[in-house]
Amino acid sequence: MTGFVRKSLENGIDVYIHPTKKYKTVLLQLFFHCHLNEDEVTQNALLPAVLQRGSANYPTRQELVLHLEELYGAELVTNILKKGERQLICYSLNLVHDQFLPAENRLLEKGLLILCDILTNPVTEEGVFRADYVRQEKEQHEKIIKGLINDKRAYSVERCLQEMCREEPFSVFKYGSLEKLAKIDAASLYRHYRDFLQKTPAEIHIIGDLDPEWVHALLQKVFTFSRGPVDELPLTAVKKKEGEINYVREELDVSQGKLVLGCRTGISYKDDEYLALLMYDGILGGFPHSKLFQNVREKASLAYYAYSRLEKHKGLMVISAGIEVKNYERTMDIIKKQLQDMAKGDFSEEVLENTYRGLRNQYLEEEDSPAAIINRTVDNIMAGRDWSTEELLRRLRAVTRDDIVRVAKNIQLDTVYFLTKREGR
Amino acid sequence: MPRVVENKLLREKVYCYRTEEGLDVFVVPKKGYNKKYATYSTNFGSINSRFVVEGEGQEVEVPDGVAHFLEHKLFEDEEGNVFDRFAALGASSNAFTGSTHTTYLFSTTENFTRCLEILLDFVQTPYFTDESVEKERGIIEQEIRMYEDDPGWRIYFNLLGALYQKHPVKKDIAGSVESIRQITKDVLYQCYRTFYHPSNMILFVVGDVDAQGIFKQVENNLKKYNYRPLGEIKNIFPPEPEAIAESYVEQRLAVSQPMLDLGFKELDVGYDGKPLLRREIVTSLMLEIVFGHSSRLINELYEKGLVNDDFDAAYVAEIGYGHSIIGGETTDPQKLLEELTAGIKRAQKEGIKEEVFEHHRRKRMGEFIKSFNTLEYIANYGGYHFRGINFFDYLQVLQDITVKDVNERLHEHLNSRNMACSVILPVD
CATH class of the missing domain: 3.30.830.10 (Metalloenzyme, LuxS/M16 peptidase-like)
Structure with a gap:
């Protein structure tokens, strides 16, 4: 992977600079890392929306958007992410690099000034956020929370994980809850904001054709706000399954059933066995050549999609398929058979080799995307990993069949969630 | 002769070449990228359900969803599954069907030349049997069901149904559970022979690749298939009245x-x-x-x-x-x-x-x-x-x-x- 240069700002924010000549753009991402905690996630998630309603220099949403657009269509978006038991608030600023703009030489600085103004200089009235901005954004946020159901595939996966991790912080929805949202007002959110900016661990990643010293000096010049000592975040707990398999059935007005199986792997990204788990997941359901696609879709014609994927920081694996409601039993049998075959080591050399190659290809392709490079760096920092791509691929290559079978034996099915048709319709 | 078009502001070039068979090939080199990405597309999508080929007899009308069904079926031939062939080279492959065209693609960081050969070959090698067509119906039916629950998809096709009285763009790309029951291997072959002629297709490659080498490879590959010139394809669309269907x-x-x-x-x-x-x-x-x-x-x-x-x-x-x-x-x-x-x-x-x-x-x-x-x-x-x-x-x-x-x-x-x-x- 493109190497990065690590620096820090005087206010303590870490800066990772990834210099490369490959792209037409400069991408900056500022991450705030929060504990996934029921009391604060809703405020954390609402905050960026209120801040983007206006700053002292750009006091309305329209003025703010106009100024960003003026910078050759600069994009400034906030995403709320969940990685293990952390909620990440990510501000992304994506700009065309000056060298492609004949009449421009300080686009990055202009963009950074807007970002900084939004973060540190919000429009206020009577010492807190504007009440109408908070009220309107609360209404919008309510729609985001309720809107999960509109994408049935994402909804069913989220619901499965919620049921599975009921007693753990991981079950908290990254956008928060309606109950907590209702309690927020302009004054409480403003208090939270002051606190958030002071204490939340933060890091900046920036990637593009940039001189590290120059860009560091620029960031230093712009991000001058002071910060206090930052919070210590608890580690994500990777747990084993206890007790019986949990079966959950939910009815909605749908045409297709969604079957989701939640498994505990006992292994997370920071563990040595992670790459064997990655191979396991790839053989089971990461590719079209994988067992799930081949057996659920190609052989039995039961589904259009059938796959597995990992939640790498929490050590979970999710299996998901969209099926005809009446085919629930048949599909479950086929999926369970695949899990058993994996534990027996019943997979061909060819599939093993193709999975290695497929994963290798994915890692190499990531290096062509600025956002993917940053995402992997963030994962590495969280897990205390400093593998280069070469090192990672060398270790992936070294994974043996025995390693995969060892991993397979520890995989425990925890929760089976089925979204089905409403009876009598 | 290959042509090169340069854009000074973008600092990008595109190399263009037309083979003897009429296939247009485009290459955009991207220095320093690991990934190499190739798409092979035919000018055939869900709207092309009535057509006649110049000098080849009668007008043909096919069931809705044929272009999409054909896209699924090209991934299988006598030797098996095409996905596996790409997987063995570390590449990933996919395809998509739209209203106006169908695109097959792969993406890889290694073995580019071999992958390109597989892409060209599998798209040029139709192999449909009654059993394989039957098997695919269940899969596509689930794809249709999935879209039935997708509000973004439904609002879109409901709107097209309101805007257009006649034009087939208003029909769902995959057809319907009913229309795909009428699709047989003969229908697939018939559409294949019409729309998958090189003169109705384009190949587009992006990545850190050599344009001249690609042109040569494509030329040699197409020669294996002994194409004869195809008469002009006339797509027939019912005249669309100015008025909308429903407000x-x-x-x-x-x-x-x-x-x-x-x-x-x-x-x-x-x-x-x-x-x-x-x-x-x-x-x-x-x-x-x-x-x-x-x-x-x-x-x-x-x-x-x-x-x-x-x-x-x-x-x-x-x-x-x-x-x-x-x-x-x-x-x-x-x-x-x-x-x-x-x-x-x-x-x-x-x-x-x-x-x-x-x-x-x-x-x-x-x-x-x-x-x-x-x-x-x-x-x-x-x-x-x-x-x-x-x-x-x-x-x-x-x-x-x-x-x-x-x-x-x-x-x-x-x-x-x-x-x-x-x-x-x-x-x-």
């Missing part, structure tokens, strides 16, 4: 809040090349000025809580049809409809000012430059070729249009006469 359609689904899409049907169709590109750019700029995130109208509606950040307005410019779609999630579709209608009237009365136009032109220029970061976006520009457009003309056309063009378009296109409205409501 309002609604459907109830398990969603959290209602959605509203407004559509405007293009009445003056049949253009291709630069005039079509020009129309696409003029119309999309106009929509962005009136309905974009920085517009007065959308900011007012946002503050009233009637729209979200996902509110969108886009224009589709095909040779045989065109339409704008404007909308998103809303708390109150009726109120939003009234507000949008009033907002359009106000915009038409006030007109678009020079500085607002310049602002959006500048934004669009930045967006176009940014798109050249991503190999998939670049390869997508290949689709312009089927409409006779050279995508490197984009920035020039953007420079050439004027505020007058955009104002004329605002009056002519956003007309209640050719407007329809599609609504999704929550169940109960």
Whole structure:
């Protein structure tokens, strides 16, 4: 992977600079890392929306958007992410690099000034956020929370994980809850904001054709706000399954059933066995050549999609398929058979080799995307990993069949969630 | 002879070459990228369900969803599954079918030449049996069911059904559970022989590759198949009346809040090349000025809580049809409809000012430059070729249009006469 240069700002924010000549753009991402905690996630998630309603220099949403657009269509978006038991608030600023703009030489600085103004200089009235901005954004946020159901595939996966991790912080929805949202007002959110900016661990990643010293000096010049000592975040707990398999059935007005199986792997990204788990997941359901696609879709014609994927920081694996409601039993049998075959080591050399190659290809392709490079760096920092791509691929290559079978034996099915048709319709 | 077109501002080149068989090949080299991405597309999509080939007899009409079904089936041949062949080389492969074309692709960081050979070969080697067609029906049926639960997909096709009386663009790309029951291997072969001739296709490659080597490889590959020239394909589309089919359609689904899409049907169709590109750019700029995130109208509606950040307005410019779609999630579709209608009237009365136009032109220029970061976006520009457009003309056309063009378009296109409205409501 493109190497990065690590620096820090005087206010303590870490800066990772990834210099490369490959792209037409400069991408900056500022991450705030929060504990996934029921009391604060809703405020954390609402905050960026209120801040983007206006700053002292750009006091309305329209003025703010106009100024960003003026910078050759600069994009400034906030995403709320969940990685293990952390909620990440990510501000992304994506700009065309000056060298492609004949009449421009300080686009990055202009963009950074807007970002900084939004973060540190919000429009206020009577010492807190504007009440109408908070009220309107609360209404919008309510729609985001309720809107999960509109994408049935994402909804069913989220619901499965919620049921599975009921007693753990991981079950908290990254956008928060309606109950907590209702309690927020302009004054409480403003208090939270002051606190958030002071204490939340933060890091900046920036990637593009940039001189590290120059860009560091620029960031230093712009991000001058002071910060206090930052919070210590608890580690994500990777747990084993206890007790019986949990079966959950939910009815909605749908045409297709969604079957989701939640498994505990006992292994997370920071563990040595992670790459064997990655191979396991790839053989089971990461590719079209994988067992799930081949057996659920190609052989039995039961589904259009059938796959597995990992939640790498929490050590979970999710299996998901969209099926005809009446085919629930048949599909479950086929999926369970695949899990058993994996534990027996019943997979061909060819599939093993193709999975290695497929994963290798994915890692190499990531290096062509600025956002993917940053995402992997963030994962590495969280897990205390400093593998280069070469090192990672060398270790992936070294994974043996025995390693995969060892991993397979520890995989425990925890929760089976089925979204089905409403009876009598 | 290969041709090379350079864009100085973008600092990009495209190498173009037409083989003897009539296949157009495009290569955009991207130095330093690991990934190499190739798409092989035919000018055959869900709308091409009635056609006749010059000098080959009768007009043919095929069931809805054939192009998509064919896309699924090409991934299997006598030797088995094509996915596995790519997987063995560390590549990933996929395909998609749209209204106007079908595209097969792979993406790889290694073994590019071998992957390209597989792509060319599998798309040129149809192998359909009764059993394999039957097996695919179950899979596609689940794909159709999945889309039946997708509110974004439903509102879109409901809207097209309201805008168009006859044109097949209104039909779902995958067809229906009923229509795919009528698809047989013979139907697939018949469409294959017509639409998968090299003269009806393009190959587009992006990545750190050698253009000359690719041209040579493609030329040699096609020779193996001994193509004879194909007569001109005449696609038959029933004449589309100017009037819309219905002014309002609604459907109830398990969603959290209602959605509203407004559509405007293009009445003056049949253009291709630069005039079509020009129309696409003029119309999309106009929509962005009136309905974009920085517009007065959308900011007012946002503050009233009637729209979200996902509110969108886009224009589709095909040779045989065109339409704008404007909308998103809303708390109150009726109120939003009234507000949008009033907002359009106000915009038409006030007109678009020079500085607002310049602002959006500048934004669009930045967006176009940014798109050249991503190999998939670049390869997508290949689709312009089927409409006779050279995508490197984009920035020039953007420079050439004027505020007058955009104002004329605002009056002519956003007309209640050719407007329809599609609504999704929550169940109960």
